[in-house]
Amino acid sequence: MSKPSLPQGTRDFNASVVRKRNYIFQTIRSVMESYGFQPLETPAMENLDTLMGKYGDEGDKLIFKILNNGLDNPAKQDSAKLEFEKILSGKNSKSLTERALRYDLTIPFARYVAMNHAQLTMPFKRYQIQPVWRADRPQKGRYREFYQCDADVVGSYSLLNEVELSNLYATVFKQLGIDVTIKMNNRKILAALAEICGGADKMVDITVAIDKLDKIGLDKVKEELSGRGLSDSQINTIENYLLIDGSNDEKIASLKKLIGENATGNKGIEELEWVLNYHQNSFVANHLQADFTLARGLNYYTGIIFEVKANNAQMGSIGGGGRYDDLTGTFDVPNIPGVGISFGVDRIYDVMEELQLFPAEVQTGTKVLFFNLGDAESKVAYSLMQSLRDKGIAAELFHENSKFDKQFKYADKKQIPYAVIIGSKELLENSVVLKNLISGDQQSLSNNELLSFAF
RNA sequence: GAGGGCAUAGCUCAGUAGGUUAGAGCGACAGUUUGUGGCACUGUAGGUCGUGGGUUCGAGACCCAUUGUUCUCCCCA
Numbered sequence: 001m002s003k004p005s006l007p008q009g010t011r012d013f014n015a016s017v018v019r020k021r022n023y024i025f026q027t028i029r030s031v032m033e034s035y036g037f038q039p040l041e042t043p044a045m046e047n048l049d050t051l052m053g054k055y056g057d058e059g060d061k062l063i064f065k066i067l068n069n070g071l072d073n074p075a076k077q078d079s080a081k082l083e084f085e086k087i088l089s090g091k092n093s094k095s096l097t098e099r100a101l102r103y104d105l106t107i108p109f110a111r112y113v114a115m116n117h118a119q120l121t122m123p124f125k126r127y128q129i130q131p132v133w134r135a136d137r138p139q140k141g142r143y144r145e146f147y148q149c150d151a152d153v154v155g156s157y158s159l160l161n162e163v164e165l166s167n168l169y170a171t172v173f174k175q176l177g178i179d180v181t182i183k184m185n186n187r188k189i190l191a192a193l194a195e196i197c198g199g200a201d202k203m204v205d206i207t208v209a210i211d212k213l214d215k216i217g218l219d220k221v222k223e224e225l226s227g228r229g230l231s232d233s234q235i236n237t238i239e240n241y242l243l244i245d246g247s248n249d250e251k252i253a254s255l256k257k258l259i260g261e262n263a264t265g266n267k268g269i270e271e272l273e274w275v276l277n278y279h280q281n282s283f284v285a286n287h288l289q290a291d292f293t294l295a296r297g298l299n300y301y302t303g304i305i306f307e308v309k310a311n312n313a314q315m316g317s318i319g320g321g322g323r324y325d326d327l328t329g330t331f332d333v334p335n336i337p338g339v340g341i342s343f344g345v346d347r348i349y350d351v352m353e354e355l356q357l358f359p360a361e362v363q364t365g366t367k368v369l370f371f372n373l374g375d376a377e378s379k380v381a382y383s384l385m386q387s388l389r390d391k392g393i394a395a396e397l398f399h400e401n402s403k404f405d406k407q408f409k410y411a412d413k414k415q416i417p418y419a420v421i422i423g424s425k426e427l428l429e430n431s432v433v434l435k436n437l438i439s440g441d442q443q444s445l446s447n448n449e450l451l452s453f454a455f
Numbered sequence: 456g457a458g459g460g461c462a463u464a465g466c467u468c469a470g471u472a473g474g475u476u477a478g479a480g481c482g483a484c485a486g487u488u489u490g491u492g493g494c495a496c497u498g499u500a501g502g503u504c505g506u507g508g509g510u511u512c513g514a515g516a517c518c519c520a521u522u523g524u525u526c527u528c529c530c531c532a
Contacts, residue, residue, distance in 0.1 A: 059531085138524095141532080143532090297531075317532090345532090371491095403490095404492070405489095406492095411492075421490075425490085440491095
């Protein structure tokens with residue numbers, strides 16, 4: 001047996017990391033629950049048919065496929081070989097791979113809604129926190145297995161959903177202690193820009209280019225637009241659009257001038273203003289920023305789009321989302337619109353680590369270590385320990401009668417803050433020595449006093 | 456899908472122009488006379504230098520291949 005190792009792009013999480021991650025998950029979960037979202041979990045694997053063709057050509061390649069079982073059945077060997085030829089020529093073969101690992105949470109959710117829409121109470125609000133898998137080449141901050149954390153409302157056109165979701169973002173990050181800017185734009189505004197610049201068919205080219213603005217800068221975006229066949233005057237219009245600056249009100253005023261009479265554009269602006277105004281007297285308003293350079297790569301968005309950035313950290317977006325018209329059309333259930341957001345848990349973790357935002361109490365595991373100083377002594381210790389455990393206090397009894405030295409070192413390494421020492425003397429007196437391992441102070445307590453001690 | 460870097464003890468790494476028995480720190484374990492830890496000191500264990508070829512009198516070092524890993528681009532979270 002060679003050295004054990006992890007599959008590429010996967011990670012083990014040790015106790016300390018799991019505790020911190022759970023802190024993030026629990027914060028998000030509790031806020032989502034308080035907004036009336038319901039949990040949903042779907043299987044790690046889906047039928048390949050469910051996933052193929054939903055993520056574009058690039059995405060399809062990154063789906064982890066699962067090899068069918070039983071291919072070594074001698075009766076099937078000839079057909080298996082034949083089918084394998086298909087795979088080699090880039091096609092899929094249902095008789096070789098019928099299933100695949102979940103690539104994101106949105107398509108499984110859409111599949112779920114398509115299967116159950118008749119039973120669901122609309123609007124249906126669900127949240128989902130589960131791992132997804134991609135056969136991507138891993139690099140910094142990108143893994144083959146990672147968690148997504150989504151909340152969606154489907155079956156409603158109301159902008160109140162956008163208001164709630166932006167509020168949800170602001171609440172979660174406030175609770176986590178991360179100062180954020182929630183950027184908002186509207187795909188209708190981008191659509192209007194495309195119409196003004198010579199045609200709705202240019203919409204995808206324009207949004208893909210604009211989406212890169214942060215990364216590559218204005219000049220490169222102009223180059224890219226030119227490469228995609230836009231004229232100088234069209235690019236000039238887009239440049240003017242991208243340069244719009246100022247407060248939210250000032251930006252909207254400038255945009256209105258640029259958009260003019262365009263109906264789609266004005267609808268987009270109106271929606272944006274509606275959401276912004278709704279938050280007017282709330283703490284959310286301080287975090288909301290109209291940002292017309294926000295595009296989002298995904299093309300299924302049709303209305304308001306979001307992206308969240310941490311203000312005090314060098315980090316890309318830590319959340320994003322938006323409105324889409326037709327979640328389940330691909331599963332032959334039309335007319336179910338929705339709006340959703342997602343949290344980038346790994347990045348949130350990195351930001352919180354960088355800014356040291358994890359509360360210290362997230363780390364504590366065992367609170368009390370009972371020393372083991374012999375059979376009779378440890379029996380008393382064991383029963384006292386169980387009483388503490390019943391009260392919800394995490395406690396351990398050292399596994400064998402060892403020297404003090406060893407038992408102290410164990411407590412030290414596990415960062416256990418209290419030691420309870422019961423030796424022959426204490427055994428006779430029905431008492432214990434309780435030692436605070438951080439301060440070094442110790443006191444003698446009766447057994448009953450120990451049980452009512454405030455750890 | 457395209458292109459770089461790295462691979463030596465459990466971990467982090469050093470190994471100078473190829474030259475005897477491959478090193479350090481941390482960690483682990485044991486001890487410094489068994490009821491008070493973190494420190495310090497002493498000692499012990501642990502490596503066929505990722506794998507397979509090649510060059511050479513001689514390879515951890517140079518060349519080729521292979522596997523793993525990491526980073527960048529594409530794309531995305």
